[in-house]
Amino acid sequence: xxxxxxxxxxxxxxxxxxxxxxxxxxxxxxxxxxxxxxxxxxxxxxxxxxxxxxxxxxxxxxxxxxxxxxxxxxxxxxxxxxxxxxxxxxxxxxxxxxxxxxxxxxxxxxxxxxxxxxxxxxxxxxxxxxxxxxxxxxxxxxxxxxxxxxxxxxxxxxxxxxxxxxxxxxxxxxxxxxxxxxxxxxxxxxxxxxxxxxxxxxxxxxxxxxxxxxxxxxxxxxxxxxxxxxxxxxxxxxxxxxxxxxxxxxxxxxxxxxxxxxxxxxxxxxxxxxxxxxxxxxxxxxxxxxxxxxxxxxxxxxxxxxxxx
Amino acid sequence: xxxxxxxxxxxxxxxxxxxxxxxxxxxxxxxxxxxxxxxxxxxxxxxxxxxxxxxxxxxxxxxxxxxxxxxxxxxxxxxxxxxxxxxxxxxxxxxxxxxxxxxxxxxxxxxxxxxxxxxxxxxxxxxxxxxxxxxxxxxxxxxxxxxxxxxxxxxxxxxxxxxxxxxxxxxxxxxxxxxxxxxxxxxxxxxxxxxxxxxxxxxxxxxxxxxxxxxxxxxxxxxxxxxxxxxxxxxxxxxxxxxxxxxxxxxxxxxxxxxxxxxxxxxxxxxxxxxxxxxxxxxxxxxxxxxxxxxxxxxxxxxxxxxxx
Numbered sequence: 001x002x003x004x005x006x007x008x009x010x011x012x013x014x015x016x017x018x019x020x021x022x023x024x025x026x027x028x029x030x031x032x033x034x035x036x037x038x039x040x041x042x043x044x045x046x047x048x049x050x051x052x053x054x055x056x057x058x059x060x061x062x063x064x065x066x067x068x069x070x071x072x073x074x075x076x077x078x079x080x081x082x083x084x085x086x087x088x089x090x091x092x093x094x095x096x097x098x099x100x101x102x103x104x105x106x107x108x109x110x111x112x113x114x115x116x117x118x119x120x121x122x123x124x125x126x127x128x129x130x131x132x133x134x135x136x137x138x139x140x141x142x143x144x145x146x147x148x149x150x151x152x153x154x155x156x157x158x159x160x161x162x163x164x165x166x167x168x169x170x171x172x173x174x175x176x177x178x179x180x181x182x183x184x185x186x187x188x189x190x191x192x193x194x195x196x197x198x199x200x201x202x203x204x205x206x207x208x209x210x211x212x213x214x215x216x217x218x219x220x221x222x223x224x225x226x227x228x229x230x231x232x233x234x235x236x237x238x239x240x241x242x243x244x245x246x247x248x249x250x251x252x253x254x255x256x257x258x259x260x261x262x263x264x265x266x267x268x269x270x271x272x273x274x275x276x277x278x279x280x281x282x283x284x285x286x287x288x289x290x291x292x293x294x295x296x297x298x299x300x301x302x303x304x305x306x307x308x309x
Numbered sequence: 310x311x312x313x314x315x316x317x318x319x320x321x322x323x324x325x326x327x328x329x330x331x332x333x334x335x336x337x338x339x340x341x342x343x344x345x346x347x348x349x350x351x352x353x354x355x356x357x358x359x360x361x362x363x364x365x366x367x368x369x370x371x372x373x374x375x376x377x378x379x380x381x382x383x384x385x386x387x388x389x390x391x392x393x394x395x396x397x398x399x400x401x402x403x404x405x406x407x408x409x410x411x412x413x414x415x416x417x418x419x420x421x422x423x424x425x426x427x428x429x430x431x432x433x434x435x436x437x438x439x440x441x442x443x444x445x446x447x448x449x450x451x452x453x454x455x456x457x458x459x460x461x462x463x464x465x466x467x468x469x470x471x472x473x474x475x476x477x478x479x480x481x482x483x484x485x486x487x488x489x490x491x492x493x494x495x496x497x498x499x500x501x502x503x504x505x506x507x508x509x510x511x512x513x514x515x516x517x518x519x520x521x522x523x524x525x526x527x528x529x530x531x532x533x534x535x536x537x538x539x540x541x542x543x544x545x546x547x548x549x550x551x552x553x554x555x556x557x558x559x560x561x562x563x564x565x566x567x568x569x570x571x572x573x574x575x576x577x578x579x580x581x582x583x584x585x586x587x588x589x590x591x592x593x594x595x596x597x598x599x600x601x602x603x604x605x606x607x608x609x610x611x612x613x614x615x616x617x618x
Contacts, residue, residue: 107531107532107535108487108488108531108535108611133599133600147459148457148458148459149457149459150456150457150458150459150604150605150606151602151604151606177512178417178511178512179417186597187596187597189599202487202511202512203486203487203511203512203513203606203608203609204512204606204609205609206602206606206609207590207593207598207601207602207605207609209600209602210599210600211597211598211599211600222416222417223416223539226416226417226535226536226539227535227536227537227538227539228536229536230532230535230536281516284516287496288495288496288520289516289520290442290498290519290520291442291518291519291520293460293515293516293518295459295460296459296516297459297460297512297513297515299512300512300513300514300515300516302417
């Protein structure tokens with residue numbers, strides 16, 4: 001065992017300790033199966049996972065957005081954006097989004113949807129609510145990634161979302177990886193609220209971290225949003241009304257009849273199986289790879305979603 | 310001036326020294342204009358740039374790829390991939406690519422084009438050539454980025470391309486940012502050559518760095534490639550022939566009549582103006598931003614291309 005592999009072993013051991021120390025959500029992390037521990041590729045790790053390595057989507061915090069090309073599924077994150085989540089659920093339940101549209105597609109950046117005319121009435125929900133850019137790190141599950149990050153002191157994963165932490169100030173926040181969904185705002189930090197939402201469709205714009213409230217992520221249907229023609233107006237806005245993509249409806253998954261639901265489950269990020277999975281992303285052992293990177297960017301660890309088993 | 314701003318000033322000074330020490334291509338770097346030095350946004354820096362801050366595309370190493378939706382322009386990089394560049398120019402000039410097609414579009418990853426049937430004859434060019442994954446860093450212009458990188462000891466810019474360096478081993482390589490173009494290969498490292506090319510359309514897959522030969526980048530027309538419907542086969546391959554996107558022709562810009570050329574210029578990456586530009590990406594001063602990131606990922610510094618002035 002050379003110096004490098006000792007270092008990796010120590011770091012993996014520390015990661016396992018960290019996972020065990022911070023995991024706070026039931027059920028407790030299952031042990032990795034022997035095949036999972038021995039696996040060298042992501043596919044092998046996932047094939048060797050057990051049912052306890054997965055959690056179902058929380059139907060109360062999951063949205064189905066119906067576009068002409070199909071269903072986009074968004075999981076909201078009440079741990080990081082409790083008030084935005086509550087407001088977006090309220091907007092959804094009062095039908096605010098039904099008949100709105102995708103109004104913007106900026107290449108290598110974001111797709112955004114909103115009420116194009118900005119005149120839609122709001123009943124019980126709120127137009128604007130206070131920013132939720134970051135929160136206390138105290139009590140938060142956090143599976144650290146052991147690689148240097150350009151933007152944050154620490155990056156990792158919390159309950160299936162990519163996150164960052166600043167231990168010095170005890171703060172934590174969601175990070176802008178591909179597929180993350182945020183609440184657009186004007187210059188005032190408290191001018192968001194969820195009536196305009198965007199999703200990251202390009203290289204992670206991490207400079208947006210802590211500048212805008214992230215509310216969740218797309219767990220299915222990114223390929224519907226990411227291919228929308230780029231708008232030719234400023235910031236990728238569609239210049240003609242007919243270019244907009246109509247949103248037929250947005251519904252809370254729990255409100256949808258069981259027969260119409262899309263049953264999905266997400267790989268838990270607080271388990272030894274997940275740690276083994278991250279290691280397969282850090283050092284690819286597939287025959288094609290010749291120089292394992294030895295590191296991985298937090299946004300290059302796709303948090304796996306699959307049909308519920 | 311507080312500790313943080315002193316640190317930034319020192320780093321900027323070092324960056325300027327580094328630029329001056331490594332710039333090797335004529336003409337010599339122009340001084341930044343006073344407006345450029347005082348500029349606080351990217352738009353202001355670019356508006357204050359002078360003609361000497363830009364270089365025209367090298368027509369001998371530029372390809373025009375004509376798709377049904379328009380022209381995609383690729384600048385090859387003979388400094389990092391001299392033999393691949395030579396071979397791709399030879400393939401282009403013997404008409405190899407005319408009538409090939411985009412055969413793959415994998416979400417958040419790459420779009421790839423090739424001869425779908427793999428039976429197209431090659432005349433004077435080569436089917437396979439030796440890998441050019443990295444090269445010596447000696448004598449290479451390099452404008453370092455002063456931020457930590459997850460994957461490489463040093464990242465920066467060389468003649469308008471994002472690059473990385475390992476000072477310990479004296480090696481340098483192109484990095485997989487959005488829009489970078491590479492030569493697909495099979496498991497054998499020397500099985501590439503340019504008959505199959507791919508472009509990055511998602512979050513930078515930096516684990517590919519030094520595992521495959523990058524040959525250049527798309528400088529215009531990314532929005533044509535990035536919106537291609539995702540393939541539903543393994544690795545995003547199109548499963549039906551009719552899903553493929555035909556490539557009408559690929560030509561070397563120098564071979565195209567002047568009247569049909571797209572005259573572009575690229576922001577030089579070895580100038581104080583570029584250093585000022587990078588600083589505006591590192592710390593956004595636009596009114597919208599509340600927490601300047603203080604850092605920037607090498608792939609979050611778009612190397613600006615514009616119509617030739």
